[in-house]
Amino acid sequence: MSHAAAAHYTSTGLDSRKIAFWTFIGSECLLFGSLIATYLVYEGRSVSGPTTHEILNIPLTSVSTFDLLMSSLMMVLALAAVQRGDRLWARIWLTLTALMGTVFLGFQAFEFTHFVHEGLGFTTNLFGSTFFTLTGFHGGHVFVGVVWLVTLLVRSFQGKLGPEKALNVEIAGLYWHFVDVVWIVIFTVVYLIQTTPLPAS
Amino acid sequence: MSQATATPLHNAPAVPIAPTGLWSWITTTDHKRIGLLYGFTAIFFFLVGGLEALFMRLQLGAPGNSVVSAETYNQLFTMHGTTMIFLAVMPLSSAFFNYIIPLQIGARDVAFPRLNAFSYWVFLAGGLLLNASFVAGPLFGADRLSVAPNGGWFGYANLTSSLQYSPGPNIDFWVLGLQILGIASLAAGFNFITTILNLRAPGMKLMRMPVFTWMSLVTQFLVVTAFPVITVGLVFLMLDRIFGTTFYDVSSGGDVILWQHLFWLFGHPEVYIIILPAMGVVSEVLPTFSRKPLFGYAIVVYSGVLIGVMGWGVWAHHMFSTGLGPVADTVFSATTMLIAVPTGVKIFNWIATMWGGRIHLTTSMWFAVAFISSFIIGGLSGVMHSSPPADLQQTDTYFVVAHFHYVLVGGAVQGLFAGIYYWWPKIFGHRLKEGVGKLHFWLMFVGMNLTFFPMHFSGLLGMPRRIYTYGPELGLDTLNLMSTAGAFLTGLALLVFVYNAWASRHEPKVGKNPWAAATLEWAISSPPPVYNFSVLPTVTSRLPLWTEHGVSEIPDTPPGPMHVPGGSHWPLMTALGVLVMAVGALQHHHFVPSLVTVLAGLGVVVVSVYRWAFEPFEV
Amino acid sequence: MAEHSEPQEHQGSAHPTAATYVAIFAVLLIITIVEVGVFYVPAFHGVLAPVLLTLSALKFTLVVMFYMHLKFDHPLFRTIFTLPLLIAAAVIIALLFLYGVFRL
Numbered sequence: 001m002s003h004a005a006a007a008h009y010t011s012t013g014l015d016s017r018k019i020a021f022w023t024f025i026g027s028e029c030l031l032f033g034s035l036i037a038t039y040l041v042y043e044g045r046s047v048s049g050p051t052t053h054e055i056l057n058i059p060l061t062s063v064s065t066f067d068l069l070m071s072s073l074m075m076v077l078a079l080a081a082v083q084r085g086d087r088l089w090a091r092i093w094l095t096l097t098a099l100m101g102t103v104f105l106g107f108q109a110f111e112f113t114h115f116v117h118e119g120l121g122f123t124t125n126l127f128g129s130t131f132f133t134l135t136g137f138h139g140g141h142v143f144v145g146v147v148w149l150v151t152l153l154v155r156s157f158q159g160k161l162g163p164e165k166a167l168n169v170e171i172a173g174l175y176w177h178f179v180d181v182v183w184i185v186i187f188t189v190v191y192l193i194q195t196t197p198l199p200a201s
Numbered sequence: 202m203s204q205a206t207a208t209p210l211h212n213a214p215a216v217p218i219a220p221t222g223l224w225s226w227i228t229t230t231d232h233k234r235i236g237l238l239y240g241f242t243a244i245f246f247f248l249v250g251g252l253e254a255l256f257m258r259l260q261l262g263a264p265g266n267s268v269v270s271a272e273t274y275n276q277l278f279t280m281h282g283t284t285m286i287f288l289a290v291m292p293l294s295s296a297f298f299n300y301i302i303p304l305q306i307g308a309r310d311v312a313f314p315r316l317n318a319f320s321y322w323v324f325l326a327g328g329l330l331l332n333a334s335f336v337a338g339p340l341f342g343a344d345r346l347s348v349a350p351n352g353g354w355f356g357y358a359n360l361t362s363s364l365q366y367s368p369g370p371n372i373d374f375w376v377l378g379l380q381i382l383g384i385a386s387l388a389a390g391f392n393f394i395t396t397i398l399n400l401r402a403p404g405m406k407l408m409r410m411p412v413f414t415w416m417s418l419v420t421q422f423l424v425v426t427a428f429p430v431i432t433v434g435l436v437f438l439m440l441d442r443i444f445g446t447t448f449y450d451v452s453s454g455g456d457v458i459l460w461q462h463l464f465w466l467f468g469h470p471e472v473y474i475i476i477l478p479a480m481g482v483v484s485e486v487l488p489t490f491s492r493k494p495l496f497g498y499a500i501v502v503y504s505g506v507l508i509g510v511m512g513w514g515v516w517a518h519h520m521f522s523t524g525l526g527p528v529a530d531t532v533f534s535a536t537t538m539l540i541a542v543p544t545g546v547k548i549f550n551w552i553a554t555m556w557g558g559r560i561h562l563t564t565s566m567w568f569a570v571a572f573i574s575s576f577i578i579g580g581l582s583g584v585m586h587s588s589p590p591a592d593l594q595q596t597d598t599y600f601v602v603a604h605f606h607y608v609l610v611g612g613a614v615q616g617l618f619a620g621i622y623y624w625w626p627k628i629f630g631h632r633l634k635e636g637v638g639k640l641h642f643w644l645m646f647v648g649m650n651l652t653f654f655p656m657h658f659s660g661l662l663g664m665p666r667r668i669y670t671y672g673p674e675l676g677l678d679t680l681n682l683m684s685t686a687g688a689f690l691t692g693l694a695l696l697v698f699v700y701n702a703w704a705s706r707h708e709p710k711v712g713k714n715p716w717a718a719a720t721l722e723w724a725i726s727s728p729p730p731v732y733n734f735s736v737l738p739t740v741t742s743r744l745p746l747w748t749e750h751g752v753s754e755i756p757d758t759p760p761g762p763m764h765v766p767g768g769s770h771w772p773l774m775t776a777l778g779v780l781v782m783a784v785g786a787l788q789h790h791h792f793v794p795s796l797v798t799v800l801a802g803l804g805v806v807v808v809s810v811y812r813w814a815f816e817p818f819e820v
Numbered sequence: 821m822a823e824h825s826e827p828q829e830h831q832g833s834a835h836p837t838a839a840t841y842v843a844i845f846a847v848l849l850i851i852t853i854v855e856v857g858v859f860y861v862p863a864f865h866g867v868l869a870p871v872l873l874t875l876s877a878l879k880f881t882l883v884v885m886f887y888m889h890l891k892f893d894h895p896l897f898r899t900i901f902t903l904p905l906l907i908a909a910a911v912i913i914a915l916l917f918l919y920g921v922f923r924l
Contacts, residue, residue: 012894012896013894014894014896014897018897019896019897019900022897022900022901023900025901026900026901026903026904026905027904029901029904029905029907029908030904030907030908030911032908033907033908033909033911033912034908034911036912037911037912037915037916040912040915040916040921041915041916041918041919041921058856058859058860062852062856065852066849066852069845069848069849069852070845072845072883072887073841073842073844073845073887075887076841076887077838077841080838080841170889173887173888174888177883177884177887177888178888180883180887181880181883181884184876184879184880184883185876185880187876188855188872188873188875188876192855192856192858192859192868192872193868193869193872193873
């Protein structure tokens with residue numbers, strides 16, 4: 001085997017970066033799983049202050065959920081465009097994905113400030129602590145994702161995002177879809193399934 | 202621009218050599234150098250943790266002693282546990298992951314060499330931050346030696362979460378230090394999983410891998426799944442302390458037991474993270490010095506995998522005294538008893554490996570055999586804990602201390618020393634002195650047993666953990682004195698080892714395979730060339746060097762020009778940024794300077810990551 | 821493990837087309853509308869949790885299988901993702917039991 005071939009030899013035929021990234025996604029399952037578990041076991045235990053029923057805005061959050069779902073579609077179309085070397089549509093879809101991610105963050109920012117005005121702060125009660133930490137971590141991940149997408153966009157405008165770089169976009173896509181999938185779980189268990197408070201023990 | 206004191210080597214002479222000089226070490230991305238860095242740092246912190254233990258044992262050597270105050274004692278046992286686990290044993294295992302795994306699987310390096318360097322530098326940053334607490338008191342308006350972490354290595358809330366009970370920066374040092382170390386471990390986890398799955402040489406199927414590599418793979422899966430959980434628990438602790446959230450505040454509806462759940466969900470897999478690599482080492486050493494292949498290779502591998510998976514189902518056995526209720530207690534009691542089974546299977550397989558073999562009692566072999574006997578004792582006391590009613594007497598007493606030191610010191614440490622004596626010639630080109638090694642072994646073996654065996658008794662006689670003194674009326678004087686004597690003997694053993702490392706530097710040079718072992722790392726020179734393998738070998742057997750045509754020929758000089766990746770300083774810079782962020786967070790009582798420092802650190806991290814991502818770097 | 825000397829771009833015979841992706845999105849949209857609908861219709865409140873969990877699990881699976889391409893990729897990725905996912909789910913369920921959210 002020549003040295004060049006040896007340097008790129010893999011035992012699975014798969015790219016190491018993709019394997020590593022799926023492993024990272026696996027660990028993120030545990031990160032968000034622990035945050036969600038905490039939110040769930042603490043639900044209904046706040047002693048005072050606003051809780052789910054009084055303050056969560058389902059219509060608004062439904063819109064932001066649609067927005068994030070659509071951004072996943074944009075992302076997957078962006079990857080397809082990069083893979084076929086379509087510079088124009090790659091830039092369009094990447095821009096739209098990043099835009100929709102920013103819109104989602106806008107919704108979050110609005111929701112957070114509105115909640116604070118309604119008397120639910122980070123330290124107001126257990127609901128505030130668990131809610132803001134869980135959705136804050138998620139929002140932080142979305143923010144990093146937007147920065148990543150903008151970076152890819154800049155690379156594309158520099159002419160450095162051809163089909164040979166498709167894996168970079170694919171991995172950004174894996175990250176983006178995973179963040180979307182976490183939101184699917186959060187939207188369901190936090191917003192839609194609001195359990196009634198447990199009887200005082 | 203990748204920095205390297207060695208020029209990019211495409212047009213260079215055919216045989217690259219490792220660059221020299223301090224900068225080449227700071228920017229190294231070579232797994233062998235990173236392994237050495239881990240190893241030396243781990244031994245250094247092992248001595249620090251040992252010193253902490255000696256002070257503890259001095260204090261407890263007699264009743265009513267006043268060698269250290271209660272406050273100092275709390276810092277000592279906290280730092281001893283934290284240091285030994287996170288700064289000594291885990292990094293020592295990492296030293297072997299780094300140096301040995303690529304050699305065992307026939308690879309040139311790990312999958313992500315710069316990420317590998319980053320893991321080391323971040324680990325060093327975490328270790329330095331934690332230990333800086335010993336001298337940082339005056340920066341916080343306190344005495345020296347008063348702000349080191351003092352809430353136990355397990356940091357139970359709400360002692361640690363409440364600013365009323367832990368007002369100083371002690372716990373902040375602990376939380377931030379552990380978060381930093383978690384980053385190092387996670388990065389290494391992604392790296393080694395990918396390396397083991399994807400960089401095995403042709404023919405090196407998973408079930409042909411050496412057991413050490415297999416156990417390391419299981420370990421890394423535990424790392425990447427368990428560390429996020431403690432991260433979340435620590436984040437809650439940090440938020441409670443810095444912002445006044447109520448995760449662990451009972452009066453607001455929170456639950457201190459949640460901390461215990463999150464901690465032990467991590468903490469139990471963590472002890473398997475600690476022991477599995479040592480089990481892997483022993484699985485290499487025993488066959489070599491029995492001149493017999495490992496008995497039941499597949500069973501040993503599957504048992505290791507089973508231990509890893511089942512390790513997720515036992516965590517609440519650390520919480521039998523917290524009132525979980527009879528159903529939970531029963532479930533976790535059952536799972537804990539079950540997990541003894543795969544461990545027992547391995548022990549029988551190790552014994553069967555030696556049975557009928559031609560035993561060579563080298564120092565390495567002594568340590569490996571002692572591992573088995575010590576681990577059996579530690580495992581037996583462990584399974585005694587698995588019964589909740591029995592555990593109610595044992596928990597929070599020295600009986601537990603006896604148990605986990607038998608498995609940690611008798612098990613992990615002795616196992617890792619078996620690895621040190623085994624792989625030393627491969628790494629340094631000469632053996633450690635055998636005579637001095639045997640002295641090291643016997644001092645350590647006797648010392649360890651003298652220290653911890655009496656603790657079974659003092660524990661069952663009621664001596665609680667984490668107390669800085671005890672009264673003479675308890676009748677524990679002799680037992681404690683024995684433990685103290687044993688501790689000093691163990692310390693002496695360590696010094697003998699350090700002497701051995703230094704004094705053996707002029708031992709005769711060894712060839713490729715001084716132990717006539719079976720696995721791939723012994724097919725190349727000692728120490729290996731910077732590129733490891735001149736050609737990628739093809740492997741047809743699990744025991745390549747013990748099988749005719751088990752591995753293809755590996756020429757001593759490369760047949761053509763070789764490329765060796767240069768170094769990079771961006772991993773170090775990124776680690777530095779992380780450290781600055783943590784230092785900023787420590788000052789959280791002064792909000793604006795704290796925020797500025799954290800943001801500055803974040804800036805360094807972001808810039809360094811971008812430069813890292815876009816610098817030309819070829820593996 | 822199969823041996824390969826060059827990394828492969830992506831395997832899989834049936835690579836989804838843009839039309840497939842849009843169709844998946846339409847399904848996700850519809851499921852989300854149904855979920856919100858279930859939330860607002862009082863008659864469903866008895867079965868709210870199981871229905872919503874099932875529907876969101878479906879969305880989860882669709883995104884992971886199609887958008888993240890797991891259905892068409894090498895089985896190794898499925899293993900790498902599923903194991904931690906199962907552990908996370910088990911942790912959540914175990915903690916819910918331990919905190920008495922389900923009455924045993």
